[in-house]
Amino acid sequence: MLTGLIAQLLNGVQYGLLLFLISSGLTLIFGVMGVINLAHGSLFMIGAYLAFGVASLTGSLWLALPVAVLGGAVFGAVLERLLFRRFRTRAHLDQVLLTFALILLFEEGRSALAGNQFHSVPVPAVLDFSVPVIGGFGYSAYRLAVLAICLLVAAGLVWLIERTRIGSAIRAAAENTEMLNLLGFDAGRVHTLVFAGGTALAMLAGALAAPLQSVYPGMGDGFLILSFIVVVIGGLGSVAGAFWAALLVGLIDTLGKAYLPQAAGIAVCAMMAVVLLWRPTGLFSRT
Amino acid sequence: MTAILSARDLSAGYGESRVLRGIDLDILPGETIGLMGRNGMGKTTLIRTLIGLLPALQGQVLLDGADAAGLPAFARARKGIAVVPEGRGVFASLTVMENLRLAATTGEWTEARVLDLFPRLGQRASHRGNHLSGGEQQMLAIGRALMTNPRLLILDEATEGLAPLIRDEIWRVIRIVREAGVAVVVVDKTVSAVLSVVDRVVILVKGQIAWSGPPEILRADPGLMHRHLGVDA
Ligand SMILES: Nc1ncnc2c1ncn2[C@@H]1O[C@H](COP(=O)(O)OP(=O)(O)O)[C@@H](O)[C@H]1O
């Protein structure tokens, strides 16, 4: 009973941290560029398929992580320069149409390259054991490693945003790109950086998640929906808010599925509705 | 001496509506210009066109004598053009220090010098932009512009809506900046204060330069002042 609860709590935190990797990019891209990116979940899926591909070719997942991060950054930069830049000041409906088209495109590409079957990616051999927690209860070493990697990335991201000059420029771009330009910053570059970073994080999340679940068509959809809920609860544009909201959503979703399966589907949505009514700027916003 | 910024037969505006017509202007290194005119005459539009936020519809903006058409606003800023815009543009979610450091470049105008100029900013160092008074925001906007080590500082209605003591403080700093050799363009409603610091006045009426000359001549001609500025000296 107790060990089961501990396992679920750990699962919830680990799921929440993965959600953070996805939603931090989503919230930054919305906050800084004003773009709603429905295709963000597809980037997660691409990361997972990339991990599957690299793991199949090299027999190891490890190489997939840097490939997902670097490949994601380049892919994101190209997407921003070619497409998203032009849609920054367009109506939200246009953005929804663009990003929905991207979802279809990415799914078609996935289907052509990797087919429509489910695939599994093995846990890296060095982490294929369980770590004793209490009593006879053990927890997957790989899951603990994912938890640690996500925490490191989260800490680094919050440090970057809150403590560095680049972070100041990113927050400034979210407020007033014109003024940022007048201080000699190329705000367009800041947008490229944010989009590249957000894409890299989503693809890293996909690569990390690949061994935890199957790799399959549309696997990003559930993550996308929960990530939007995280973004709303955390406050649009707030990375620190997204961190706490992601943990909250991860825990509620995981514990709900384990202990109240009938209600799990609506628990998180109900929470978002309450937040929207009670604190529309987000549970963790500063104002 | 090559002008830092010039307008040559410049027309500009918003979409179809042309606000500025045939503007010719040179802003020389180290000079202080008072850009005057009643509300809606095109002062802000002229500034926005000079700094690259609005395209020229006709004519040219020159930066150091070269056509600036291909230079976006950030590139003009890097060439030493700093602006304190109407509304100040302080970043609300950044602290005073973050606002200042964001703009920092190497040069004479260091953080220490700016804090020395505006001691109030030092006291409020860790406050966010949205927690500052209007006067403090204006000091921050000016201090931040100076951190870019500009050759030209443009101030659009920098004393508007501020208490008299704070206005005096801003005018004191404008004098210091001017003495330091930075060219200054001030747009301001306080005619007497403008006339007491500038080398030259340029008056805009309906998007055209209606008069330009030294402040002494304007001060000595109440009719001219009344006609173009709607004020009595
Ligand atoms: N964003 C805008 N779109 C359309 N017209 C504008 C805009 N901003 C200003 N104008 C018009 O341009 C004219 C000049 O305005 P402005 O340059 O702000 O004058 P000033 O700074 O001298 O008060 C005014 O008639 C104003 O209504």
Ligand SMILES: [Mg+2]
């Ligand atoms: Mg104006």
